[in-house]
Amino acid sequence: MESRQLTVLYGSQTGTAQDVAERVAREAKRRHFSTKVLAMDQYPIASLIHEAMVIFVCSTTGQGDEPDNMKVFWKFLLRKNLPSNSLCQLNFAVLGLGDSSYQKFNFVAKKLQKRLLQLGGNPLHTLGLADDQHDLGPDAVVDPWLNSLWNKVLSLYPLPPDKAIISEHILPPPRYKVKFVDGDQDSINGLHVPTDSNITGPSQNNPFYARLVSNDRITADDHWQDVRLIKLDVSGSGLSHAAGDVVMIQPPNLPDEVQTFIQLLKLNPQDRVILQQNDPDVQLPPSLPQPCTIQHLVEQYWDIHAVPRRWFFTLLSYFADDEMEKEKFQEFSTAEGQEELYSYCNRPRRTTLEVLQDFPHVINTIPVDYLFDLIPPIQPRAFSIASSLKAHPNEVHVLMAVVQYRTKLVTPRRGLCSTWLSSLNPQKDDVRVPMWVRRGTISFPKTPATPVIMVGPGTGLAPFRGFIQERTTLGIGGNVLFFGCRNKDKDFFCASEWQPLVEKGFLSLYTAFSRDQEEKVYVQQRIKENGAVIWDLIHNQEAWIFVAGNAKQMPTDVQSALQSVLMDHGNMGETEADRYIHSLEHRRRYQVEAWS
Amino acid sequence: MDYVSPGHSVLLLWGGAVSGDTIQTTVGNLQTKVGEKGHVRVEHVDRLLLSNHGSSTFDVVMSGTINPPTTVHSGDVLAEVARLLKPSGRAVVCEPTVSTDNGGTLRTAAKLSSSLKLAGLVSVSEAKEVSLSQQEHDLLKQALSVDGIQVVEVSASKPSYEVGSSAQLTLSFAKKKQVEKPKLDENTAKIWSLSAVDMNDDDIDLLDPDELLDEEDLKKPDPASLKAQCGTGGDTKKRKACKNCTCGLAEELEGDQPGKTASKPATSACGNCYLGDAFRCASCPYLGMPAFKPGEKITLTDRQLKGDI
Numbered sequence: 009m010e011s012r013q014l015t016v017l018y019g020s021q022t023g024t025a026q027d028v029a030e031r032v033a034r035e036a037k038r039r040h041f042s043t044k045v046l047a048m049d050q051y052p053i054a055s056l057i058h059e060a061m062v063i064f065v066c067s068t069t070g071q072g073d074e075p076d077n078m079k080v081f082w083k084f085l086l087r088k089n090l091p092s093n094s095l096c097q098l099n100f101a102v103l104g105l106g107d108s109s110y111q112k113f114n115f116v117a118k119k120l121q122k123r124l125l126q127l128g129g130n131p132l133h134t135l136g137l138a139d140d141q142h143d144l145g146p147d148a149v150v151d152p153w154l155n156s157l158w159n160k161v162l163s164l165y166p167l168p169p170d171k172a173i174i175s176e177h178i179l180p181p182p183r184y185k186v187k188f189v190d191g192d193q194d195s196i197n198g199l200h201v202p203t204d205s206n207i208t209g210p211s212q213n214n215p216f217y218a219r220l221v222s223n224d225r226i227t228a229d230d231h232w233q234d235v236r237l238i239k240l241d242v243s244g245s246g247l248s249h250a251a252g253d254v255v256m257i258q259p260p261n262l263p264d265e266v267q268t269f270i271q272l273l274k275l276n277p278q279d280r281v282i283l284q285q286n287d288p289d290v291q292l293p294p295s296l297p298q299p300c301t302i303q304h305l306v307e308q309y310w311d312i313h314a315v316p317r318r319w320f321f322t323l324l325s326y327f328a329d330d331e332m333e334k335e336k337f338q339e340f341s342t343a344e345g346q347e348e349l350y351s352y353c354n355r356p357r358r359t360t361l362e363v364l365q366d367f368p369h370v371i372n373t374i375p376v377d378y379l380f381d382l383i384p385p386i387q388p389r390a391f392s393i394a395s396s397l398k399a400h401p402n403e404v405h406v407l408m409a410v411v412q413y414r415t416k417l418v419t420p421r422r423g424l425c426s427t428w429l430s431s432l433n434p435q436k437d438d439v440r441v442p443m444w445v446r447r448g449t450i451s452f453p454k455t456p457a458t459p460v461i462m463v464g465p466g467t468g469l470a471p472f473r474g475f476i477q478e479r480t481t482l483g484i485g486g487n488v489l490f491f492g493c494r495n496k497d498k499d500f501f502c503a504s505e506w507q508p509l510v511e512k513g514f515l516s517l518y519t520a521f522s523r524d525q526e527e528k529v530y531v532q533q534r535i536k537e538n539g540a541v542i543w544d545l546i547h548n549q550e551a552w553i554f555v556a557g558n559a560k561q562m563p564t565d566v567q568s569a570l571q572s573v574l575m576d577h578g579n580m581g582e583t584e585a586d587r588y589i590h591s592l593e594h595r596r597r598y599q600v601e602a603w604s
Numbered sequence: 605m606d607y608v609s610p611g612h613s614v615l616l617l618w619g620g621a622v623s624g625d626t627i628q629t630t631v632g633n634l635q636t637k638v639g640e641k642g643h644v645r646v647e648h649v650d651r652l653l654l655s656n657h658g659s660s661t662f663d664v665v666m667s668g669t670i671n672p673p674t675t676v677h678s679g680d681v682l683a684e685v686a687r688l689l690k691p692s693g694r695a696v697v698c699e700p701t702v703s704t705d706n707g708g709t710l711r712t713a714a715k716l717s718s719s720l721k722l723a724g725l726v727s728v729s730e731a732k733e734v735s736l737s738q739q740e741h742d743l744l745k746q747a748l749s750v751d752g753i754q755v756v757e758v759s760a761s762k763p764s765y766e767v768g769s770s771a772q773l774t775l776s777f778a779k780k781k782q783v784e785k786p787k788l789d790e791n792t793a794k795i796w797s798l799s800a801v802d803m804n805d806d807d808i809d810l811l812d813p814d815e816l817l818d819e820e821d822l823k824k825p826d827p828a829s830l831k832a833q834c835g836t837g838g839d840t841k842k843r844k845a846c847k848n849c850t851c852g853l854a855e856e857l858e859g860d861q862p863g864k865t866a867s868k869p870a871t872s873a874c875g876n877c878y879l880g881d882a883f884r885c886a887s888c889p890y891l892g893m894p895a896f897k898p899g900e901k902i903t904l905t906d907r908q909l910k911g912d913i
Contacts, residue, residue, distance in 0.1 A: 054800035057793055080803050086810040087799060091792040097785055108824045115817065122816040130785070142830040179765045188679040188722035274728075276718040302718075326765050327726070336882050352882055356892070366880025366895050373726040375763060417892045447804055594812050 012165055014041040015059055017048045019066035019078025019116065025105050027317045028150060029065040032103075035154060036063075038174040040167060044289050048081035059098050061132070061161070064120060067105040071563065071602075072112025076390075079449055082116075085123050095129035099164070101157055103136035105146050113139070132164075133157045145350075147343035179326045182377040184292065185284040189299040209246045212388060213294040215258055215442035216245040220434040221403065228498040234410040235467065235499065236430055237394070240441055243402035249393055251475035252448040255404050256388040257441060259425035265361050266307050272364060273371055277303035281376075293385060310383040312361045313424045315353050318346070320360070320382055327378070330369035337370075356415040389425040392448065392470040392556065392601070396478035404443070407470040407501060450554060450599045456484045459551040461542065463566050465492035465520070465531050468557020469501055471601065480514045488545065492520040492531040516541075531562070532569035542570075543577035546592075553592065555600045563600050607664045607694045607759065610639040615657070615688060617667035619649035620674030621747050630670050649675050652684055660690045668698035672740040673755060674747050675699065676709060677716075682723035689762040695725060696759045698734055700744060702752055709748065713756045725760035732757045846876045846885045 014036045018029035026047070033045040048066075056062070067075055074082050102124070104117020114137045121135045136153035138146035167173065210216035221239040240255075249255075261269075270277055280299040283292050292298075296309060306312070318341065325337035339345040340352075352358065360383055364371055374382065395405035410430045411423025432439045452475055453460065460479075462472040469491055476487050489506075493499040500519070509515040518538060522528040535542060545551035555566050567589065574585035592598035608614055614634055618627055627646065634644045647655055649667055665685045668675050677685075677697060685695050697720065702710045711719075713731035720728050734755040736744070744753055799808075845854035876883050880895035 052800075053803070054797045057788060057796050082813075083810065084800070084803055086813060088809040088811055089795065090799065091789070091795055093786070093789055094792050094796050097788050108830070113824045115821070118821045119813050119816045123811075123813075126816075137825070139825055139830060141825075141827075148830075186722060187683075188719050190679055274717070275721075276714055279715070279718050279722065281722065327763065329727070329764070332883065356881075358881075362894065363880075363882075366882050368895065372728070373763065375724050375726055376722050377724055419894075451806055590814070594810075596806070 012041045013060055014043050014161075015051075015062045016043065016045040017051055017062055017064050017081075018045070019048050019064075019075040019082075021067055021069045021075035021077075023317060024146070025065050025067040025075070027319060028103065028105065028146070029063075030319065032063050032065060032154065034180060035158065037180065038176065039158065039162065040171050040174075041165075042289055048078035050077070051081065053081060053084055057094055057097065061099045063157070064100065064102045064117075064124075065105070066102070066116050066120060068107075068110070068112060068114050068116040072110075072115040074116045076449075078116075082120070085120075085127070090127060092126060093128040095124060095127040098124075098129045099132045100124050100129045101131065101133040101136070103138065103150065103153060105138045105140075107140040109141055113137075132160050144343045145346045147346060151343065179323075181286055182375075183286060183290055183380045184377070185286045186377045186380070187282045187284060189280040189282055210444040212256065212258075212444060215295075215444050216242065216247060217440035218242050218245065218404065218443050220432055220439040220441055222434060223430065223432055226407075226501055228495075231495070231498040233499065234412075234430065235501065236406075236408050236410065236426075237502070238406040238408055238429060239395075239400075240404045240406070240443065241402060242404050242443075247404075247445050248397065249404065249445045251393075251396060251452050251478050252450045252471055253393050254390045254446045254448045255393050255406060255443055256390055256446055257406075257425055257429070257443050258388045259386065259428045260308050261306065261310075261312055261386065262422070262424065262427060265312055265359075266303075269306050269310075269312050269361055269364075270302070272361075273374070275302050275306070277301065277306070281305075283380075295385075305379075309385050310379065311386040312383060313359050313386075314384070315357055316360045316363055316382075318349060320363075321349065323378065323382055324367070324370050324374075327373045327375070328367075328370045329373055333367050333369050336367075356417045357421045358417065362417075362419075386424070390446070392474070393445070394470040394473045396474050396481065398481040399477035404445075405473075407467050407473070409467055448601065450556070450601045451596065452554075453552050456482070457486070459486035459488065459545050459549050461488045461490070461545060461551050461553045463490040463531055463535070463553070463555045463557075465490075465557050465562060466499075467501075468555075468562075471556050472554070473502060473505075476509070476515060480509050480512075483514075485514045486549075486551075487514060488516045488518075488541075488551070490518045490520070490531045490534055492522065492529075492534075494521065494523040496521045496524055530565065532565040535566065535569040536572055539573040539577050542573050546574075547578060550597070552597045553599070555602070557602065563602050607696060608634060608637045609663075610637065611641045612638045612663040613643045613661060613690075614638060614645070615662045615665045616644060616646045616669070617649040617652060617665065617675075617685075618646065618670055619668070621672065621743055622670045626670055649677075649681060652681055657688050659687050660693075662688050663690055663693050664696065665689055665693070666696045669696055669757070671734070671736055671755075672744040672747075673698045673700060674744065676711065677719070679719060679723065682719055682725070686724045686762055691762055692764045693762045694759055695720070695761070696757065698755055698757045700748060700750075700753045700755050701731075702750065703754060708750060710750055710753065713754070713758070716756065717758055720758060720760040724762070726763050728760040729758055846874060846883055846888070 016029045016033045016036070018025045020026035020029070029045050033043045036043040048064075066078060069075055102117050102121040104114040106114030106117070117135060117137065121131070125131065133153070133156065136149055138149040138153075140146060142148040218240040221241050223236055223238050225234055226237045227233055227235045269275075279302045281302070282299045283296065285292055293309070297304070321337045321340035325334055325341055328334035328337055340349040353363065391406045391408060393404055394407045395403055397403075408426050408429060410426045412420055412427070414420050429441070432441075448471065450471060456479070460475070462475070464470070464472045472489060476489065479485075479487055487509075491500070493501070496519070500521070506515060506517050510517055518531075518534045520529045520531050520534050522530055546553065553570070555563050557563075570589060571582070571585045574580045574588055575582065578585070578588070580588060589598060616627075616631065616634065631644055631646055635642075638644060645657070645662075665688060667677065667681075667685065676699060682697075689695060697716070699716055700710055701713045701716060702708070703712065705712050705715070717728050717731060734757050736755055741753075744755070745751070874885060876885070877888055877890045878896050878898045881891055884891055
């Protein structure tokens with residue numbers, strides 16, 4: 009007898025696809041399915057061949073790329089050695105979230121659908137292609153797509169005879185049961201201490217608390233941007249990392265916001281709670297101590313600084329007593345209200361805390377249990393590791409811009425992790441930073457003889473600093489670095505480190521200081537100017553090329569600069585150059601790591 | 605006892621040094637209030653968890669309301685009270701408290717309020733001090749052997765919605781015959797599982813993902829298909845007037861004031877300015893600022909008065 013199991017897997021960059029995936033899961037639960045929802049990269053892919061029904065929800069980012077939290081999963085699916093009947097047990101459906109103002113509209117979902125078919129999966133439904141450009145946003149496609157999906161699913165798995173679809177007007181049960189612990193009662197039944205005995209090293213559930221060694225500003229004091237070189241001591245952690253790897257840092261909330269949140273919701277920070285499972289498919293958060301104080305939850309767990317999503321408002325609409333607030337929450341929950349919600353929340357980057365401050369009535373009627381449903385946990389931040397263990401044993405370095413900007417809101421926006429890290433003073437206190445290491449998406453050549461061209465303007469320099477340290481410590485040359493910033497004496501990161509390497513012949517350095525002269529000069533110009541050298545490196549010496557940094561425009565500009573180098577020096581036509589780059593990319597000789 | 609109305613089901617919890625006579629009088633008074641259609645049940649607070657009242661049974665649960673109250677309500681008792689209340693039902697709890705937490709048996713009024721919250725109750729009222737007679741005070745001091753006791757009354761409501769249940773299903777119906785899926789080939793399963801052991805193996809040949817796409821996939825949706833029907837949201841960038849708008853924006857949007865649109869005053873008298881951005885007009889000069897209290901004086905910076913440049 010098959011059970012009513014349904015898994016929802018998502019790939020989400022900004023959170024929208026995750027939001028939709030969670031909605032799919034809620035709708036499945038209302039139809040009496042036992043439902044799991046996970047990011048694709050969190051899912052144990054070995055189980056996919058045994059899965060009966062999986063709904064995929066994925067977005068497509070800027071250049072037609074897959075979101076970060078499905079990259080590993082997707083790379084696995086692309087393996088040529090997977091047999092074409094692998095997924096013969098699987099019923100699946102794919103819902104893509106895209107934007108038709110971009111050239112590569114919903115490419116990720118389209119490719120995923122094709123690949124799942126190739127691997128023998130059985131489609132439950134046609135591919136869903138939601139479009140941000142629609143007047144009603146993605147809902148214009150998502151709503152009808154889901155309706156017909158459920159019809160098909162229910163014809164395969166009819167409702168049990170004594171059950172009906174649970175109305176969407178009934179508040180779903182909270183994710184966890186929250187139990188208050190009296191007094192100093194520590195040894196309570198069901199006490200759960202998070203331990204992960206069989207894991208091999210620090211991880212999200214078991215971070216290493218690295219000592220902060222230093223936190224130095226590396227841009228001039230009068231420069232517009234505050235960029236830090238942060239050094240962490242990881243001795244005793246058992247961590248090891250290679251060039252291209254990424255350090256994950258788990259930030260807490262900012263002290264002033266913790267304070268405000270506690271006062272606003274009239275919580276008692278000393279209260280202690282125990283969480284209990286309330287849904288067999290939802291595990292307790294492994295990182296939380298049990299029992300746990302309200303202070304700890306507000307400080308370390310609930311992401312009160314993030315922009316709330318649509319479900320937050322839907323959920324609040326159940327709790328609101330005040331007519332005006334209730335009406336607003338309901339409006340924000342509808343398809344028609346999404347533009348309004350977007351301009352209220354997403355565009356000005358309004359935080360959960362700020363939203364709650366705008367609704368003074370509902371904050372008195374939120375049951376504590378539902379805080380876990382309303383406010384998701386704080387997400388760890390990823391930084392390219394900017395150092396090599398060979399050059400700095402037991403250390404991890406991070407190159408980090410302190411994020412601060414203005415929107416329509418009067419209070420400036422602050423990045424949670426960078427604001428926190430930049431406020432730490434290792435001279436004053438013993439400061440610890442919860443962290444672990446993950447493999448990066450870029451991988452450097454393993455053979456020392458292969459020359460490497462690295463294009464890393466701004467903080468894009470980070471992974472290359474690590475790789476250059478690694479190679480030059482071992483006495484390996486053939487390193488070509490293109491670095492760009494605004495001014496030579498304001499934001500030329502780690503300038504003093506490069507000169508000795510250049511002198512020893514280990515490094516060729518090309519710099520572009522965009523604001524030091526009348527017209528702006530960027531790395532892509534330098535690439536074109538040095539076309540002959542680059543052509544020789546790529547074509548004759550089989551160099552690998554890496555690009556890292558801000559995702560907005562730079563990677564595209566660098567790619568077209570490369571294309572013109574191939575056309576000018578390799579005598580190629582436009583399409584031929586295109587194909588050449590494409591084949592480099594396919595052989596991993598051309599890799600891009602971009603972030604926003 | 606203001607919460608009790610005719611027709612109500614009321615649960616009265618008692619405990620400690622309360623005399624039988626007092627309970628009888630209190631029950632009599634309650635009975636009169638709820639009238640013939642109402643019910644009053646009485647239970648000793650220590651026995652509440654053993655008694656078998658059904659969920660969502662009572663409109664009002666009162667505990668410790670008979671003087672002098674000696675019971676400190678545990679989380680379990682409060683959770684049970686929450687279970688027994690009907691949606692929107694009210695719990696009234698009186699408890700002896702101390703003003704600063706000294707680690708003793710009694711807690712502060714603030715802690716009592718938060719434990720009501722943690723029990724799932726909402727709209728928790730401010731703690732009200734209950735006045736006791738000298739005799740009651742002495743009794744209490746004797747029973748608890750603590751100085752500086754303050755008896756407070758706090759009330760809280762059960763949320764007004766029904767919470768869905770998360771009961772597991774047991775399925776006993778016969779499954780509809782569906783097209784049999786082929787069995788998973790053993791070798792295939794083996795290859796797949798072995799591959800999954802090393803997710804990051806860079807040496808395995810990968811498909812070129814771009815080759816998965818065909819001509820059809822490069823097409824983009826027809827712009828005409830992206831318009832909402834029935835004229836809703838057709839002009840998504842339109843300015844919106846707040847509810848009860850009196851500053852003229854509503855009329856302007858309705859098209860009632862042709863020609864007058866340019867001379868709209870920068871200030872607004874619609875009365876919604878003090879609310880958060882979610883409730884303000886699209887032209888409100890306070891946009892971007894936090895909500896403030898009505899009547900509070902707020903000064904605008906130059907930047908705000910100029911608006912967007």
